[in-house]
Amino acid sequence: MADANEPLRPATAWQDALEIGDFTATPIEGRTTLLLAVGPASERDVRRVLADRLGLDLPQQCRAVTSAGVTLASIGPGKWLAIADAVEAVPSARRLADVLAGTLADLPASLVDVSDGYAALRLSGEATRDVLMRLVPVDVDRAAFSDGAVAATHMEHVGVILIRTDAADGFELLAPRSFAVSLAGSIETAARTVAASRRFAG
Amino acid sequence: MSQARTSVARPSSSLQPFRLAEGGIVDRSRVLLYSFDGAPLQGHLGDTLASALLASGVRLTGRSFKYHRPRGILSAGSEEPSALVELRRGDRREANTRATVAELYDGLVAQSQNRWPSLRYDAMAINQVFAPLFVAGFYYKTFMWPAALWERLYEPAIRRAAGLGRAAGGPDPDHYEKLTAFADVLVIGGGASGLAAALAAARAGERVILCDEQAHPGGRAIDDGRMVGGRPALDGVLETLAELSSDPRVRILPRTTVFGVYDGRTYGAVERVADHVAVPPADVPRQRLWRIIAKRAVLAAGATERGIIFADNDRPGVMLAGAVRSYIHRYGVLPGRRAVVFTNNDDGMTTARALATAGGHVVAVVDARSVSAASAATAPAPPPEGEHLLGAVVVRALGGTEVSGALVRLASGEERTIACDLIAVSGGWSPNLHLSTHLGGKPAWDDAIAAFRPGEALPPGMTAVGRAAGVFAAADRPYAITPMWQVPPAAAKGWRKPKAFVDLQHDVTDEDIQLAAREGFDHAEHLKRYTTLGMATDQGRTSALPGIAVLSAHTGRSLPETGLTTARPPYTPVSIGALAGTARGAHFRPVRRPPTYAWARQCGASFVETGLWLRAAYFPEPGDRDWYTAARREVEAVRTAVGISDVSTLGKIDVRGRDAAAFLDRIYCNTMSSLAIGRVRYGVMLREDGIVLDDGTAARFSDGHFVVTTTTANAARVMQHLEVCHQTLWPALDVTLASVTDHWAQIAIAGPRARDLLARVVDRPFDIANTAFLYMAAAEVGVCGGTPARLFRVSFSGELGFELAVPARFGQALMERLLVVGADLGVRPYGAEALGILRIEKGHVAGAELNGTTTAADLGLGGLMSRKKEYIGRLLAERPGLVAADRQVLVGLRPADRSARIRSGAHLVARNAKADAASDIGYVTSAAQSPTLGHAIALALMARGRERHGEIVRAVSPLTGEDVEVEVTSPVFYDPEGARLRG
Amino acid sequence: MRIPCPHCGERSLEEFTYLGPANPARAVPEAGRSALPAAGLDEAVTSTYLRDNLPGWVTGIWYHALGCRSVLLVERHATTHEIAGARLARARGVAPVARTGIGDA
Amino acid sequence: MQRYSIVSLVREALRGHVGWRPAWRQAEPKPEYDYVVVGGGGHGLATAYYLASRYGKARIAVVEKGLIGSGNVGRNTTIVRSNYLLPGNIPFYELSMKLWEGLEADLNYNAMVSQRGVLNLYHSDAQRDAYIRRGNAMLMHGVDATLLDADAVRRKLPFLDIDNARFPIKGGLLQRRGGTVRHDAVAWGYARAADQRGVDIIERCEVTGIRREAGRVTGIETARGFIAARNVGLACAGNSSRVAALADLRLPIESYALQAFVSEALKPFIDCVVTFGAGHFYISQSDKGGLVFGGDLDTYNSYAQRGNLPVIEDVAECGMALMPRLGRVRLLRHWGGIMDMTMDGSPIIDRTPVEGLWLNAGWCYGGFKATPASGLVFAHLMATAAPHEAARAYRLDRFATGHAIDEKGMGPHPQLH
Numbered sequence A: 001m002a003d004a005n006e007p008l009r010p011a012t013a014w015q016d017a018l019e020i021g022d023f024t025a026t027p028i029e030g031r032t033t034l035l036l037a038v039g040p041a042s043e044r045d046v047r048r049v050l051a052d053r054l055g056l057d058l059p060q061q062c063r064a065v066t067s068a069g070v071t072l073a074s075i076g077p078g079k080w081l082a083i084a085d086a087v088e089a090v091p092s093a094r095r096l097a098d099v100l101a102g103t104l105a106d107l108p109a110s111l112v113d114v115s116d117g118y119a120a121l122r123l124s125g126e127a128t129r130d131v132l133m134r135l136v137p138v139d140v141d142r143a144a145f146s147d148g149a150v151a152a153t154h155m156e157h158v159g160v161i162l163i164r165t166d167a168a169d170g171f172e173l174l175a176p177r178s179f180a181v182s183l184a185g186s187i188e189t190a191a192r193t194v195a196a197s198r199r200f201a202g
Numbered sequence B: 001m002s003q004a005r006t007s008v009a010r011p012s013s014s015l016q017p018f019r020l021a022e023g024g025i026v027d028r029s030r031v032l033l034y035s036f037d038g039a040p041l042q043g044h045l046g047d048t049l050a051s052a053l054l055a056s057g058v059r060l061t062g063r064s065f066k067y068h069r070p071r072g073i074l075s076a077g078s079e080e081p082s083a084l085v086e087l088r089r090g091d092r093r094e095a096n097t098r099a100t101v102a103e104l105y106d107g108l109v110a111q112s113q114n115r116w117p118s119l120r121y122d123a124m125a126i127n128q129v130f131a132p133l134f135v136a137g138f139y140y141k142t143f144m145w146p147a148a149l150w151e152r153l154y155e156p157a158i159r160r161a162a163g164l165g166r167a168a169g170g171p172d173p174d175h176y177e178k179l180t181a182f183a184d185v186l187v188i189g190g191g192a193s194g195l196a197a198a199l200a201a202a203r204a205g206e207r208v209i210l211c212d213e214q215a216h217p218g219g220r221a222i223d224d225g226r227m228v229g230g231r232p233a234l235d236g237v238l239e240t241l242a243e244l245s246s247d248p249r250v251r252i253l254p255r256t257t258v259f260g261v262y263d264g265r266t267y268g269a270v271e272r273v274a275d276h277v278a279v280p281p282a283d284v285p286r287q288r289l290w291r292i293i294a295k296r297a298v299l300a301a302g303a304t305e306r307g308i309i310f311a312d313n314d315r316p317g318v319m320l321a322g323a324v325r326s327y328i329h330r331y332g333v334l335p336g337r338r339a340v341v342f343t344n345n346d347d348g349m350t351t352a353r354a355l356a357t358a359g360g361h362v363v364a365v366v367d368a369r370s371v372s373a374a375s376a377a378t379a380p381a382p383p384p385e386g387e388h389l390l391g392a393v394v395v396r397a398l399g400g401t402e403v404s405g406a407l408v409r410l411a412s413g414e415e416r417t418i419a420c421d422l423i424a425v426s427g428g429w430s431p432n433l434h435l436s437t438h439l440g441g442k443p444a445w446d447d448a449i450a451a452f453r454p455g456e457a458l459p460p461g462m463t464a465v466g467r468a469a470g471v472f473a474a475a476d477r478p479y480a481i482t483p484m485w486q487v488p489p490a491a492a493k494g495w496r497k498p499k500a501f502v503d504l505q506h507d508v509t510d511e512d513i514q515l516a517a518r519e520g521f522d523h524a525e526h527l528k529r530y531t532t533l534g535m536a537t538d539q540g541r542t543s544a545l546p547g548i549a550v551l552s553a554h555t556g557r558s559l560p561e562t563g564l565t566t567a568r569p570p571y572t573p574v575s576i577g578a579l580a581g582t583a584r585g586a587h588f589r590p591v592r593r594p595p596t597y598a599w600a601r602q603c604g605a606s607f608v609e610t611g612l613w614l615r616a617a618y619f620p621e622p623g624d625r626d627w628y629t630a631a632r633r634e635v636e637a638v639r640t641a642v643g644i645s646d647v648s649t650l651g652k653i654d655v656r657g658r659d660a661a662a663f664l665d666r667i668y669c670n671t672m673s674s675l676a677i678g679r680v681r682y683g684v685m686l687r688e689d690g691i692v693l694d695d696g697t698a699a700r701f702s703d704g705h706f707v708v709t710t711t712t713a714n715a716a717r718v719m720q721h722l723e724v725c726h727q728t729l730w731p732a733l734d735v736t737l738a739s740v741t742d743h744w745a746q747i748a749i750a751g752p753r754a755r756d757l758l759a760r761v762v763d764r765p766f767d768i769a770n771t772a773f774l775y776m777a778a779a780e781v782g783v784c785g786g787t788p789a790r791l792f793r794v795s796f797s798g799e800l801g802f803e804l805a806v807p808a809r810f811g812q813a814l815m816e817r818l819l820v821v822g823a824d825l826g827v828r829p830y831g832a833e834a835l836g837i838l839r840i841e842k843g844h845v846a847g848a849e850l851n852g853t854t855t856a857a858d859l860g861l862g863g864l865m866s867r868k869k870e871y872i873g874r875l876l877a878e879r880p881g882l883v884a885a886d887r888q889v890l891v892g893l894r895p896a897d898r899s900a901r902i903r904s905g906a907h908l909v910a911r912n913a914k915a916d917a918a919s920d921i922g923y924v925t926s927a928a929q930s931p932t933l934g935h936a937i938a939l940a941l942m943a944r945g946r947e948r949h950g951e952i953v954r955a956v957s958p959l960t961g962e963d964v965e966v967e968v969t970s971p972v973f974y975d976p977e978g979a980r981l982r983g
Numbered sequence C: 001m002r003i004p005c006p007h008c009g010e011r012s013l014e015e016f017t018y019l020g021p022a023n024p025a026r027a028v029p030e031a032g033r034s035a036l037p038a039a040g041l042d043e044a045v046t047s048t049y050l051r052d053n054l055p056g057w058v059t060g061i062w063y064h065a066l067g068c069r070s071v072l073l074v075e076r077h078a079t080t081h082e083i084a085g086a087r088l089a090r091a092r093g094v095a096p097v098a099r100t101g102i103g104d105a
Numbered sequence D: 001m002q003r004y005s006i007v008s009l010v011r012e013a014l015r016g017h018v019g020w021r022p023a024w025r026q027a028e029p030k031p032e033y034d035y036v037v038v039g040g041g042g043h044g045l046a047t048a049y050y051l052a053s054r055y056g057k058a059r060i061a062v063v064e065k066g067l068i069g070s071g072n073v074g075r076n077t078t079i080v081r082s083n084y085l086l087p088g089n090i091p092f093y094e095l096s097m098k099l100w101e102g103l104e105a106d107l108n109y110n111a112m113v114s115q116r117g118v119l120n121l122y123h124s125d126a127q128r129d130a131y132i133r134r135g136n137a138m139l140m141h142g143v144d145a146t147l148l149d150a151d152a153v154r155r156k157l158p159f160l161d162i163d164n165a166r167f168p169i170k171g172g173l174l175q176r177r178g179g180t181v182r183h184d185a186v187a188w189g190y191a192r193a194a195d196q197r198g199v200d201i202i203e204r205c206e207v208t209g210i211r212r213e214a215g216r217v218t219g220i221e222t223a224r225g226f227i228a229a230r231n232v233g234l235a236c237a238g239n240s241s242r243v244a245a246l247a248d249l250r251l252p253i254e255s256y257a258l259q260a261f262v263s264e265a266l267k268p269f270i271d272c273v274v275t276f277g278a279g280h281f282y283i284s285q286s287d288k289g290g291l292v293f294g295g296d297l298d299t300y301n302s303y304a305q306r307g308n309l310p311v312i313e314d315v316a317e318c319g320m321a322l323m324p325r326l327g328r329v330r331l332l333r334h335w336g337g338i339m340d341m342t343m344d345g346s347p348i349i350d351r352t353p354v355e356g357l358w359l360n361a362g363w364c365y366g367g368f369k370a371t372p373a374s375g376l377v378f379a380h381l382m383a384t385a386a387p388h389e390a391a392r393a394y395r396l397d398r399f400a401t402g403h404a405i406d407e408k409g410m411g412p413h414p415q416l417h
């Protein structure tokens, strides 16, 4: 009989990385994601406490800021995702949660672990914007969607979150984990189409 | 201004006798082979099918819809009503393709439509003999007797005649895609005006998208082959395109038609990515749909020429005068050698000159205008040879399958026959204003151009420029027109009077219009519907205005008063494939996979769609007879040992905040605030109208923290309900909601050995003993050495049961671990089928009972409805109809003859009643063969059902031919006391 | 149609779910009060089932389901579909009326 | 009276069709009528026709704000069927079906009633069970219904994507007597027949006010002046709330746009009406060859007779999922109509609190098939002041009493019905 106490091995949300033409999609596994919800009245206090105690910037609406290894991304009024990439998933989720919870203890703010709710994908390469045009109905032109921009939108009618991580066509896509494999197929189709269309147009 | 690139009518090859030696944007060095009706032909790169056919001297391209009259090429663009062919073959067959826009490619195959046995000898042309019967609306007046013959005889006959081309033979082998683009300015049309607008916007630093429906932008600048500032206009076009293309903020989309304007400055456009090749290369879509969101739009779509109505004006060889120029200048093809030009405006003269310069012989310019009107215009002079007949009209085109002459009536009234092979007609130009009206704008009449132009109220952000705006006059070239819509027909009446066509594709004649008006259909919209004028694939681009002109002449109401019919998208027909994009077949909708999906697939599970989810339905084993063998095995495992099932698809909502309990009290009909920490409670939510919305559980983890579960089907709806209630009704409540459905993998562990199994994975020191972890308890625990988990002691199956939730990434490993560590306990996975049987045995309601018409009381849950608080749905649940004594309520059924089956969907009638509506007392909502009880069981909704336990009634299903006696019972068939749950 | 979500900016129709008019009869109860008008059944029937449903400007309740999940009050013309603005139903301090930012519509 | 027949057609053909008279007169409003029907759609015209023909009434007018037939009767997808589920609905729609079956003879007008069959596909066991319940309800009401399995569907419509689909087709419920009717001809046929029985059809005459005295209707204000009438019947389809508001009534109705689509004409290949069960899509082929199809409504209230791209795309997606050979078929035109969606998806045919004011409303997207029965029962109601037995359930107060007729179980969310 197998050892019941052997730690469970995590499964990946996505399959392999995808590299087609000038587009790459790399799965980000094992990260910690917390949903931070803050009542309207306490937003200022929360912002101050996070800055003072943890050096974290609570970004304005539709923006993401990374500081002290943690990305905070605004995804709705009074709602942020706190994201920390980590090597050992579970302890780190606990750690981030504990730290944040401890910090915010006296404030009317709530924290929900949604680490496994979202599957994250890093998108990069010069063709990324062409691929995204086929997948999400938001303007990802640099002028409209600059470094650090966040959009809560949809892909094939599935709610997703798109973050521009750097000015040079680097994005992160967060999708509901249960849809990840299916959406990865759509992303692959779009990427193939972009590459083939570019070849065809000459 | 003079003609550019003078060509001479010297055939470039004997296979293309009408190809000019020079001129146009075709590449004569690239010979393309193609076939039409099986005949091998050749053309050049840059040709359309129409220009290639004309180059080869082919003019007869099809037969008309109703009368099967010979038809040819009228235009050179997307307005073509007549030259429709079936393009390509088999699964790629495209019916009704306009030869004038189909780009030629090597190996193209086209066939004429609507003819039998052949295009030249069409037996159906016999219809022309009966033409006097087939007038507008004739079918409304006959085929009524006897009624029984309609479906059997008349309709099949009418339907055989329906349509022109045939749909593809099988599934479309090509693919499509859709995308969304944003711009500051969308320029619709790449003629001189559109290019100028794009350039101006680009130079101002704006983001520009320019669409032109043709393969090569340039519009009339190319078609007219004019010189601008001493250089061919084409050079200017190319320079502008070069500048635009070098700007990264400009996107030029040739072969792209803007087909519709929608709210929010959203434009639909379709790009024909690979229609100009035989087969799209791998991964290249055939077409793509663009949703363009543009702050501004410039309508620069140019104008469409219309003809003049005269007898037999549909003969192949009658062509729009502007199209003649397009063939000469764009394609290097001379559409005829001996031409009569018939015009009511200056533009006809330009065509005459173009023909003459290209080496054609213009026999006569028949100018409908009076001497004074024509000379008042500073029109370009008519070509030197040939006659300029002022005040004259073409009365009739002569010839059979091709034009052989024109019958001309001179100003004097004298009629004369002029031999010719081409009649170039210009009845004036109509601005392409369609897109300006898609959001409801009305066109405005403009006397100066004798046409409608875009009106005042354009779609938000849109402006119209150039010919689309009705601006035809360049400074050096005014445009003078004296309207002439219809040539007064010769006096001849009778059975075989020649026909004068208004709508070539639908065979609508001037007389049809007059007849319709006589019958009272004298409003443009009535007329259209009665005669089908303008309802064909061209949507009346060339015929709408002449048509209402005939009507206006008949009624005496002016043209602006008569008005155009409503234009609707699409501007030109759009393939359904493009509108669908990638969504078809397995990709129709995204798939939602539970955490253990991959494992279940490996196990060979069979799956069932539940919304977008694919859930394991059952786990077959070799030798199973059918699905039921597997499901029964799984049920037995749960009832006798232990079963495990992935129930992650249930909706899970994290509810937190100081007011979480108060909030849930208002949402559920039962009370949640009294729930102790560490406990779970079953709850029912009502809609505002008092009907059950959903059921599920709420677990309390702390004062201000609940976890709510919903049914799989209603997960999104309940989440929305909670959000909306919170944000609109009680925004001040301190509550935050988070959907955690995807975060948690939840596995049900059920059966008498469930605790034994669970004990092997739950980390110490947590105590799951019956006394420590009670029925309906909840806790946060660790499993398998530290994986955080939530444990709920709940049961859907009626056995001792738990649901264990771990972060989704561990779901699969937990499933596998449970199977390994529980092997000696007889653990088995069970799927949705077994789950369904287990819950019916236990009398739990599910989707079939929560069908949006049942109250809590109907389902036996009335006791939950609190009387001490207010909650959504409480008031309206008290309406008389919802509390009536004769409502259908939940009961159980079992067959009187235990070997019989019960059909879900059967209706209930009293034992001796007839199976008719009057006796109907209810229906079966869910049925199963119970492995546990060894006979069929069912849940049903039945009038006064609670009073009828023990009664024998019949479950009748005339649809499936079943009629069985059943005994009405309590809905709980298994362990009604619930002893097993608590064990 | 594009709706200017005060949080997300202008987004296209398919991200939103329309939930009915915010007509006076369905007025948003004050914070903390119950969902139900105290007056009882008649009023509940009226507010649940009867609608003004007139052409012209209407204020509708929309849920940004495939976006930030805010519930919005959107002012829209029922005949032209022109949108004047949108604000969060749950008033957050001073609820700003978001404009489309591109002029008249 | 000018009769239509093959004989009259040949006679007219021989003399150049000069003898045809207007199908209906352009009537001028008279100062007073006994019965005024507001709305020259299918329902209004049918009501007037039956008032005159079956109930022997005279002094009847139909007032229409635009052209007759320019409303939903002229813009629907022409499907007729009586495959309903609930006892409040089935007898009514079956009455309509029977009237369709005799329509041509009744009106002397060929509206091309084509009983080519309506097939509703199912894709899951739960859907099958729901269709079995429905089919049984139909049969028990004397309505025809047949359950097909996947193989039978395949034999009937071999070009459907039966196995390969995301939601494989498992079978369907077929009503053979269902089918299509030529929409415009319904308006014209009723108009002509009503006109021949003396009904005044007054086009371009918008009703702008409803005059009342002491709780009783006395007449209507119109764009062409006041018209006195003791009985005013409202049959204004998508505009019911607006017109009822003229009498200070608020209705359990919200107006929405439903779009419809037609493809280029093709040689016939779809010989029945098919509805997809895994999305919103239904399709048939017109006698002219165009594929006529539709989907879900645009889910926001609207008075614009047009819709937007999301639904258009959704319809195309469903079409491709169901029949992947549609890829190369081209959409020719799409348009919209405004429908009054009720709070339970079922219509209202009832008296109103204003005496002499009668209401026929709430037809949602299924009122075309109802046209003859709606006309008949509304005429019955107006002529006898008592509800017709097939329409007893369609009461205005059913929401107050809790007797909603909710086929889909969606509750008071009109856009979901």
Ligand SMILES: Cc1cc2nc3c(=O)[nH]c(=O)nc-3n(C[C@H](O)[C@H](O)[C@H](O)COP(=O)(O)OP(=O)(O)OC[C@H]3O[C@@H](n4cnc5c(N)ncnc54)[C@H](O)[C@@H]3O)c2cc1C
Pocket (backbone or CB within 6 Å): D038, D039, D040, D041, D042, D043, D044, D063, D064, D065, D066, D067, D068, D069, D070, D071, D072, D073, D074, D075, D076, D077, D078, D079, D080, D205, D206, D207, D208, D235, D236, D237, D238, D239, D243, D258, D259, D260, D294, D336, D337, D338, D339, D363, D364, D365, D366, D367, D368, D369, D370
């Ligand atoms: C796109 C679409 C598809 C549909 N498909 C089907 C289908 O397949 N099967 C089916 O059974 N049903 C279908 N329907 C529903 C069906 O068309 C309608 O329910 C039905 O036509 C409504 O009745 P009507 O014919 O009397 O309406 P209408 O034809 O709309 O008649 C109402 C008339 O009232 C007039 N009016 C309004 N206000 C005033 C006023 N103040 N004064 C004077 N006149 C006024 C209007 O101008 C209009 O002509 C569909 C509807 C739409 C929009």
Ligand SMILES: NC(=O)c1ccc[n+]([C@@H]2O[C@H](COP(=O)([O-])OP(=O)(O)OC[C@H]3O[C@@H](n4cnc5c(N)ncnc54)[C@H](O)[C@@H]3O)[C@@H](O)[C@H]2O)c1
Pocket (backbone or CB within 6 Å): B188, B189, B190, B191, B192, B193, B194, B196, B211, B212, B213, B214, B217, B218, B219, B220, B221, B224, B256, B257, B258, B259, B300, B301, B302, B303, B432, B465, B466, B467, B468, B471, B472, B473, B474, B571
């Ligand atoms: N501003 C100017 O330069 C100006 C003004 C008036 C006249 N002119 C003269 O008139 C001619 C130019 O007229 P124009 O540019 O107004 O019209 P045009 O006919 O030359 O161009 C219209 C273009 O729009 C395309 N088109 C039409 N509908 C479309 C749609 N829905 N989607 C995509 N493409 C579409 C057509 O294929 C065509 O290429 C030239 O000969 C020019 O000399 C020029």
Ligand SMILES: Cc1cc2nc3c(=O)[nH]c(=O)nc-3n(C[C@H](O)[C@H](O)[C@H](O)COP(=O)(O)O)c2cc1C
Pocket (backbone or CB within 6 Å): B534, B535, B536, B539, B565, B566, B568, D074, D075, D076, D077, D078, D183, D260, D262, D286, D288, D290, D292, D305, D332, D333, D334, D335, D336
């Ligand atoms: C069943 C049906 C079939 C139709 N077929 C065609 C057609 O073949 N060609 C066409 O142009 N319009 C067709 N139409 C659409 C009408 O032209 C018109 O769009 C519709 O009646 C709505 O009117 P409107 O667009 O003027 O508002 C059809 C409409 C219906 C209801």
Ligand SMILES: [Zn+2]
Pocket (backbone or CB within 6 Å): C005, C006, C007, C008, C009, C064, C067, C068, C069, C070
């Ligand atoms: Zn938003």
